[in-house]
Amino acid sequence: MNGEHPNPENHISLRDYVERMVRARIDGVNGRIDAVEKRNDERAEYMEKAVHTGHSVLADRLQSMNDLRAQMRDQQATYITQAEYHAAHEALMKALELHKEQSTKELGDLRITSAIITTKASMGSVLVAYGISLVGLALALANYMSK
DSSP states (O other), rough: OSSSSGGGGGGGOOOOOOOOOHHHHHHHHHHHHHHHHHHHHHHHHHHHHHHHHHHHHHHHHHHHHHHHHHHHHHHHOOOOOOHHHHHHHHHHHHHHHHHHHHHHHHHHHHHHHHHHHHSSSHHHHHHHHHHHHHHHHHHHHHHHTTT
């Protein structure tokens, strides 16, 4: 073997071989870089969607909290303070006590009136008594005259 390659048509120089090998490696690395970049782009897109979705959910939640605050503020406007409550309650208690006193007095008056009415004879019973008396008087006169 004198330094010549036995099959010259398949012969390739060392430089060409190294260049092909380097180019193949570079192509392989570039392919992997492209795949990594594609995955990174997909991840960035997913993260962007997640952030957008999270933002929407958070905005909706904050809006519902603001609505609840507004509703509570409207509700609070209808409440009265303790001082107002105590003043109104005290006035009601005084009115109740006055009504109780008046009711007690009126009840006493009604009892007295009831006692007076029950002790008095009714007009019907008086007429019956007069009738019986007249019949008795008539019988007594008739008996006296018949003797």
